[in-house]
Amino acid sequence: MEVKEFAVFADRLKTAFPKDNLLSTPDQMDWWFDLLGDIPFQIAILALKKYALSNKFPPTVSEIRTIAADLTGERLPDADEAWGQLMNAVRRYGYPREREALDSMSEAVRRTVERVGFQNICQSPYDQLNTLRAQFKGFYEAELRRSMEVHKMPERMKLEQATMQQAALPMKEG
Template sequence: MEAKEFAVFADRLKTAFPKDNLLATRDQMDWWFDLLGDIPFQTAILALKKYALSNKFPPSVSEIRTIAADLTGERLPDADEAWGQVNNAIRRYGYMREREALDSMSEPVRKAVERIGFQNICQSPYEQLNTLRAQFRGAYEAEYRRSMEVHKMPELMRLEQASVQQAALPMKEG
């Protein structure tokens, strides 16, 4: 969103939560704009409306970003939806077409499946299904947390993080 649009967003935030002295300084405005500026204006306003209708206390940047991601369909599946992706891939591709099955899954689901092993999932006896599902849930929740950290980040911050990680690589080797 543009700076002028963010000013409207900030005004709506202050109006929705008048008791909370939100975004009172220029630094606070700049900080929130830095963290939310990549979200389209209409999406940010709708996220704020959804939040304000169901909460008494003001939102954090993270809460606005999460709602905005849900609105744009960029939401990551929860553990049950992820397990559904795994089962759909197995039904569609079977154990012989592992690469195609893995490619059909969202990234955190694929990583969790790779940790356990696609063939292990496919060939597990039915009576071990609950154990296998619990193992998947544990692996997926770890991947989900990692993905959410990155998913909520503004694009510019993702690039900054990648450059910091790239710069740190030689230190790890030495």
């Protein structure tokens, strides 16, 4: 979103929550724009509208980013949806086609399945399915928390983080 569009967004935010002293300083405006500026204007406005219709307290940047991700279809699946992806892959590809099964899953689900082991899942006895599901759910929720931190970040911040992580790696000897 452009700076002028963000000014409209900020005005709508202040209008929706008039009792709060929102974005009242240039620093606050800069900070929010820095964290939300990568979201297209129409998506940001719609996210704000959705939030304002169901909440009486002002949103956080995180809440606006989460709603925007939902609106654009970039939402990460919840634990039940992730289990559904896994079970669909098991039924469709089965034990011998692990690579195809993993490729059919979203990133967070795939990482969780790799952690548990696709072959282990396929070979689990039916009577242990509930135990397996509970274990998967625990692993997936941890993966989801890690993924959400990255998923909500603007692309620019992801690049900054990758650069910092790369710089922090110890120098390899030659």
